[in-house]
Amino acid sequence: MTAALAAALLPIPALGERFRPHAAATPLTGCDGCPARALAVCQALADAELDSFGDIGDQQRFAPKEALFRQGDEADAVYTITSGMVRLYRLLSDGRRQILGFLLPGDFIGLAPDARYASTAEAVTPVSVCRFDARAYAALAERKPHLLASLRRAAADELAAAQDHIVLLGRRSAEERVAAFLVALRGRLARRGGGAVTIALPMSRQDLADHLGLTIETVSRVISRLARERTLLVVPDGVRVLDAPRLQALAAA
Amino acid sequence: MTAALAAALLPIPALGERFRPHAAATPLTGCDGCPARALAVCQALADAELDSFGDIGDQQRFAPKEALFRQGDEADAVYTITSGMVRLYRLLSDGRRQILGFLLPGDFIGLAPDARYASTAEAVTPVSVCRFDARAYAALAERKPHLLASLRRAAADELAAAQDHIVLLGRRSAEERVAAFLVALRGRLARRGGGAVTIALPMSRQDLADHLGLTIETVSRVISRLARERTLLVVPDGVRVLDAPRLQALAAA
DNA sequence: CGGCCTTTTGATGTACTTCAACCCCTGTGG
DNA sequence: CCACAGGGGTTGAAGTACATCAAAAGGCCG
Numbered sequence: 001m002t003a004a005l006a007a008a009l010l011p012i013p014a015l016g017e018r019f020r021p022h023a024a025a026t027p028l029t030g031c032d033g034c035p036a037r038a039l040a041v042c043q044a045l046a047d048a049e050l051d052s053f054g055d056i057g058d059q060q061r062f063a064p065k066e067a068l069f070r071q072g073d074e075a076d077a078v079y080t081i082t083s084g085m086v087r088l089y090r091l092l093s094d095g096r097r098q099i100l101g102f103l104l105p106g107d108f109i110g111l112a113p114d115a116r117y118a119s120t121a122e123a124v125t126p127v128s129v130c131r132f133d134a135r136a137y138a139a140l141a142e143r144k145p146h147l148l149a150s151l152r153r154a155a156a157d158e159l160a161a162a163q164d165h166i167v168l169l170g171r172r173s174a175e176e177r178v179a180a181f182l183v184a185l186r187g188r189l190a191r192r193g194g195g196a197v198t199i200a201l202p203m204s205r206q207d208l209a210d211h212l213g214l215t216i217e218t219v220s221r222v223i224s225r226l227a228r229e230r231t232l233l234v235v236p237d238g239v240r241v242l243d244a245p246r247l248q249a250l251a252a253a
Numbered sequence: 254m255t256a257a258l259a260a261a262l263l264p265i266p267a268l269g270e271r272f273r274p275h276a277a278a279t280p281l282t283g284c285d286g287c288p289a290r291a292l293a294v295c296q297a298l299a300d301a302e303l304d305s306f307g308d309i310g311d312q313q314r315f316a317p318k319e320a321l322f323r324q325g326d327e328a329d330a331v332y333t334i335t336s337g338m339v340r341l342y343r344l345l346s347d348g349r350r351q352i353l354g355f356l357l358p359g360d361f362i363g364l365a366p367d368a369r370y371a372s373t374a375e376a377v378t379p380v381s382v383c384r385f386d387a388r389a390y391a392a393l394a395e396r397k398p399h400l401l402a403s404l405r406r407a408a409a410d411e412l413a414a415a416q417d418h419i420v421l422l423g424r425r426s427a428e429e430r431v432a433a434f435l436v437a438l439r440g441r442l443a444r445r446g447g448g449a450v451t452i453a454l455p456m457s458r459q460d461l462a463d464h465l466g467l468t469i470e471t472v473s474r475v476i477s478r479l480a481r482e483r484t485l486l487v488v489p490d491g492v493r494v495l496d497a498p499r500l501q502a503l504a505a506a
Numbered sequence: 507c508g509g510c511c512t513t514t515t516g517a518t519g520t521a522c523t524t525c526a527a528c529c530c531c532t533g534t535g536g
Numbered sequence: 537c538c539a540c541a542g543g544g545g546t547t548g549a550a551g552t553a554c555a556t557c558a559a560a561a562g563g564c565c566g
Contacts, residue, residue, distance in 0.1 A: 090420050093506050098420040112409035118416065148401050155408035156365035162415035163371065167343050167351040169422035170466035174554070205513065213423035215555055220514055236563095253346050427522070458545065468523055473546055 031057075034130070036082045039106025039192065042130075044150030056136040062123040068109070071120045076134050078110025084127030085202055089210065090119045099211035101161070102203060104188055110134065111155045125202045169213045172252070177212040178222045179250035182232075186241065201238045226250075284310075287383070289335045292359025292445065294403050295383075309389040315376040321362070324373045329387050331363025337380030338455055342463065343372045352464035354414070355456060357441055363387065364408045378455045422466045425505070430465045431475045432503035435485075439494065453491045479503075 031037055059082075062068060068079060071090060086103040100119055103109065109121055113134060141148045164184070168177055182199055190196045201208070209216045223239070226232040231247055233240040241247055284290055312335075315321060321332060324343060339356040353372055356362065362374055366387060394401045417437070421430055435452055443449045454461070462469045476492070479485040484500055486493040494500055 090416070092420070092424060096424045098423045100416050100419055112412050114409075114413070118413060142398070142402075145395070145398060145401070148398070148405065149395075152401065152405050152408060155405060155412060156367075159365050159408060159412050159415060160367070160371060162412060162419060163343070163353050165419055166353055166415060166422060167345070169419060170351045170463075171345060171349045210423075216513080217515085217556080218554060221554095224514070469545080470524085470547085471522060474522095477546070 031130075034082055036080055036106040036130075040080045040082075040130075041108045041147070041150050041154050042080060044144075044146045056140065057130045057132050060129050060131050062127045062129070064123050064125055066123050066127075068121040068123070068127075068129065069117050071117055073117050075110070075113055075115060075117045078108070078113065078132050078134055078137050079121070080130045080132075081105050081107045081109075082128045082130055085124040085200075086121050086127055086129075087124050087203060087207055087211075088119050088121050097210045098213075099207055101165075102185070102207075102211070105192060108151075108154050110137075111151065111158055113138070124207070174212075174214055174218050175222050175225075175250055176252055177214065178208075178219065178226070179247050180252070181208070181212060182239065182241070183248060183251040196241075197244075198235070198240045199238055284383075287335055289333055289359040289383075293333045293335075293383075294361045294400070294407050295333060296403070309393065310383045310385050313382050313384050315380045315382070317376050317378060319376050319380075321374040321376070321380075321382065322370050324370055326370050328363070328366055328368060328370045331361070331366065331385050331387055331390050332374070333383040333385075334358050334360045334362075335381045335383055338377040339374050339380055339382075340377050340456060340460055340464075341372050341374050350463045351466075352460055354418075355438070355460075355464070358445055361404075361407050363390075364404065364411055366391070377460070427465075427467055427471050428475050428478070428503055429505055430467065431461075431472065431479070432500050433505070434461070434465060435492065435494070436501060436504040449494075450497075451488065451491055451493045455490050 031042055034040075034042070037043065062084075068086065069075070069077070081103050083105050086107075086109075087099050088101050088103060088109070089097050089099040091097050102124065103121075110132075112118070141151060168180055172180065185201075186196060186199050189200060194200070205216045205219050208214075208219045212219065223232065223234060226247075227234050227239075229246075231241075231243045231250075233242055284295055287293075287295070290296065310333075315337075321339065322328070322330070334356050336358050339360075339362075340352050341354050341356060341362070342350050342352040344350050355377065356374070363385075365371070394404060421433055425433065438454075439449060439452050442453060447453070458469045458472050461467075462472045465472065476485065476487065479500075480487050480492075482499075484494075484496045484503075486495055
């Protein structure tokens, strides 16, 4: 991945240097320097309250393809992504895979705390997260209504996103799916300070296919066609949007 | 619809009689007789707290095809279904429709309270609901942590259901979709006291198709095939499950 | 350079859609 | 009482968007 694209996923590129690679659990001294500070659920807490937050959170890093947790594991932790990209997916017994979503810095995992994880979370790029013990987090939420309200809002947002995806999978063509996905991802990256023309796609074509309910070949063909029509320019690990209105139109409404 | 099937959707069949048909807004004196009492979000509140609840809730009834609210309307209310079935759907600009879900007694609408409704809610059968002013409800939630926690749980459940549906639409065949839908609906009806063999399907084939990302003809063909193989028996406004294990197997995992 | 994996591109296959006809109700009016 | 119109549902024939199969064309790292 180019440095420019990486920047979109790592809002503070130097951050990683502050932690030893793969340090299992570095106690967090505070959330001040956290690149996800303004985005995350954590935002709900006044600065003074963050102390109790930092106490139960551990910073962790994951290499690409490493799993934060696996479908079926006991759900003993929740996470906030602070840098990198995570794919969240479910496997069917016969190996079919559906990627539920790609998580970016500020995104929260663990809104639906069941006894066991219903899906697997895996690093796409190098990822750093803030990991919280699920019990401690729940207890904290109990004591901080702001946090609870913020969780509710996050759950609502995620539900809305899931419903968007249901519409995409249920009623849109392959081209519309790809266009809508790119438009949505561009928005999410832009909100995190990335540029609005270059869309980072660190995930594989297989990942895209498994997210959009298509095959790898169809995704490739659609992107090739969009590039041939000068709607997109394919660049390493991403695409550049040449004709934003056209892409928007294909994404439809 | 036969009386037996209607019973599954109207846990207390006589309830409707207690209200004048289409009474615009009957002040609620209490939640004691509510058929959704044990299921709904309301459950979170201790009986003593229900008074404040009843104060802001109005009982309403809707005839089939009547809309509780429409996509784009200002979102000024939230609802708990107390009897009947509601379809929740989104329309694309070109008329394509995706039904996000069918709501049953105890289900709550308004977990993702944005300024405007992102989808339309329409009665499939005669429906009664408990309608709450959105502001008053939010204010109450602020004061009652139990309610807030219960809303979070409901949002989490709904998110899990949405993710199930994403997998269904993204990675399952037509036959698997129909089977999985029937199994899931059977479970939901059974939890509400309906029988586990007869599944009420008061919605049209078009509704099923728009929920499962298929066409009306494909839904019809799949159901016919399942009936021909003696997995199902088609009855008016529903199906009877003859071979539950087989249906379960088709629903896969 | 060569092996390996991902991506692209092409040829063929197929599950589901589209188009079309017919059936079966139920309601309505002569 | 029957005629018939109209809406939902089923079934059949033909079409198509996407999947599958196959192979070539990059990248990446030894």
